[in-house]
Amino acid sequence: MKLIIYTDGGAExxxxxxxxxxxxxxxxDETLKEYSEAIGTHxxxxxxxxxxxxxLKKAKxxxxxxxxxxxxxxxxxxxxxxxxxxxxxxxxxxxxxxxxFLELWNLILDFGKVEFKHIPREKNKRADKLVNQALxxxxxxLAI
Numbered sequence: 001m002k003l004i005i006y007t008d009g010g011a012e013x014x015x016x017x018x019x020x021x022x023x024x025x026x027x028x029d030e031t032l033k034e035y036s037e038a039i040g041t042h043x044x045x046x047x048x049x050x051x052x053x054x055x056l057k058k059a060k061x062x063x064x065x066x067x068x069x070x071x072x073x074x075x076x077x078x079x080x081x082x083x084x085x086x087x088x089x090x091x092x093x094x095x096x097x098x099x100x101f102l103e104l105w106n107l108i109l110d111f112g113k114v115e116f117k118h119i120p121r122e123k124n125k126r127a128d129k130l131v132n133q134a135l136x137x138x139x140x141x142l143a144i
Contacts, residue, residue, distance in 0.1 A: 009044065
């Protein structure tokens with residue numbers, strides 16, 4: 001079985017109120033689950049990492065440890081920086097990103113094969129919309 005996971009993370013200001021959006025799909029690119037969540041104050045890059053970590057943890061919960069060990073997972077995100085970090089094309093210079101990378105890298109060990117693909121923002125609209133929804137909900141809660 002193959003999973004396709006779209007993730008996005010964003011902050012209103014950098015750093016600022018941040019949120020994540022995740023869309024988990026099957027191999028036919030049909031949506032299985034969607035998630036959005038406000039995550040507190042972070043930078044855009046931190047939110048991108050947290051979105052991907054959240055997505056893989058959810059996939060592991062949905063399918064179980066045994067099944068994900070045999071799965072191929074294709075992670076699609078519009079953060080070129082995070083993709084290049086994970087594909088070992090860029091060194092991680094920001095100190096705050098190093099523990100996020102390590103947490104994610106350790107999580108990847110629980111899966112069969114995991115690939116990271118950079119996609120244009122226009123192909124990540126659903127995850128982006130989920131981020132914006134979570135930011136708006138969080139904003140309205142803070143206004144109360």
